[in-house]
Amino acid sequence: MATASKVGLCVVGTGRMGKLYMELISKYLNNTYLAAVVSRSLSRAEELCKIYNCRPYDNLEKALMSKDVDAVVIATPTYTHADLIIRSCEYGKHVFVEKPIDVDLIKAEGAVRKCRKYGVKLQVGYMRRFEDSYAKAKEVVDSGVLGEPLVYIGISKDPEPPPPGWLRDPRLSGGLVLDLMSHDIDLAMWYLRDVVTEVYATGGNYVVKDLGDYDTVVAHLRMSRGKSALIYGSRKSTYGYDIRSEIHCSLGTVMIGSEANYNLKVCSSKGITVEGYPWFQRKFLSAYINELNAFINSIINDEEPKVSGEEALRVLKVAIAINESVKSGKPVSIS
Numbered sequence: 001m002a003t004a005s006k007v008g009l010c011v012v013g014t015g016r017m018g019k020l021y022m023e024l025i026s027k028y029l030n031n032t033y034l035a036a037v038v039s040r041s042l043s044r045a046e047e048l049c050k051i052y053n054c055r056p057y058d059n060l061e062k063a064l065m066s067k068d069v070d071a072v073v074i075a076t077p078t079y080t081h082a083d084l085i086i087r088s089c090e091y092g093k094h095v096f097v098e099k100p101i102d103v104d105l106i107k108a109e110g111a112v113r114k115c116r117k118y119g120v121k122l123q124v125g126y127m128r129r130f131e132d133s134y135a136k137a138k139e140v141v142d143s144g145v146l147g148e149p150l151v152y153i154g155i156s157k158d159p160e161p162p163p164p165g166w167l168r169d170p171r172l173s174g175g176l177v178l179d180l181m182s183h184d185i186d187l188a189m190w191y192l193r194d195v196v197t198e199v200y201a202t203g204g205n206y207v208v209k210d211l212g213d214y215d216t217v218v219a220h221l222r223m224s225r226g227k228s229a230l231i232y233g234s235r236k237s238t239y240g241y242d243i244r245s246e247i248h249c250s251l252g253t254v255m256i257g258s259e260a261n262y263n264l265k266v267c268s269s270k271g272i273t274v275e276g277y278p279w280f281q282r283k284f285l286s287a288y289i290n291e292l293n294a295f296i297n298s299i300i301n302d303e304e305p306k307v308s309g310e311e312a313l314r315v316l317k318v319a320i321a322i323n324e325s326v327k328s329g330k331p332v333s334i335s
């Protein structure tokens, strides 16, 4: 450990998630500190390092050679993830990588294999598992009080499609299915304690005509022991960010909702309104803190990370199969 039992972190990428992680590491995490920031632009890294009192780099290798960097937080575009994981683990650094693990299955499999070979921890940022209501739902389901979990339903709707750039290009981000709906693929397998072996999906480009990707997809996921999940995703929700889940069990149901930001309803002659969540960073703020804490603890206690590389690979395989199914109109099996 770089500084007496504190884990030194290096954040790579200075966009939405990179900046958020810098702030959370500096403000809320106990057993860690921000040692370095890597950006393609040295001046951008320098600016941020003035705020967070750490070292700026425009070259990942130089940061990886630094002794006070124990682990790397990768917050770059999805198509760059596998390469950065491999480079980091070759220097013996543990890796937290944003979801999805990559867009390319072969490269992602290589990255997971290498992390195992070099004996470093790899955690993937499926953070919904760490938000209080999702974590509590898991406790309830696993306790058995509701009997056996049978069906997972997941709804994920973004208010607006991604802006032009890498995120809007499905070849670089994985598109609606991998970028957004993969959260629900992960949750379906986590709650039902099983893996998806077949998918059938439909979808299309109904609302945002020039998106270059599906804006609406509905997928049926069949698990290895016959249980099911139904997930749907949308890139356009006129009323804001809308994320909901349900786990139907043999003796009851757990529902997780996100409609209301505050426990507040405004009732007037125009009707009853509640204020929704504007965007994901607000809704899942505690989850980002909890997932980083879990990653740091897995390093300190030498435990298996909570969202493993292998789990994220399965999610990627399912997302690829869903896209194939939408295209072919046929069910697709996953080996």
Ligand SMILES: NC(=O)c1ccc[n+]([C@@H]2O[C@H](COP(=O)([O-])OP(=O)(O)OC[C@H]3O[C@@H](n4cnc5c(N)ncnc54)[C@H](OP(=O)(O)O)[C@@H]3O)[C@@H](O)[C@H]2O)c1
Pocket (backbone or CB within 6 Å): 012, 013, 014, 015, 016, 017, 018, 038, 039, 040, 041, 044, 075, 076, 077, 078, 080, 098, 099, 100, 125, 126, 127, 166, 179, 280, 284
């Ligand atoms: N878990 C979640 O809730 C959640 C939410 C949003 C996004 N994400 C994931 O987080 C990752 C980053 O997303 P983001 O929204 O933070 O992206 P972003 O705002 O575009 O930031 C990405 C940053 O990566 C750096 N970068 C390095 N190589 C790059 C390249 N070839 N092209 C463009 N930028 C490059 C850039 O920083 P420099 O210019 O400083 O190098 C850029 O600012 C993605 O994998 C995404 O799926 C997860």
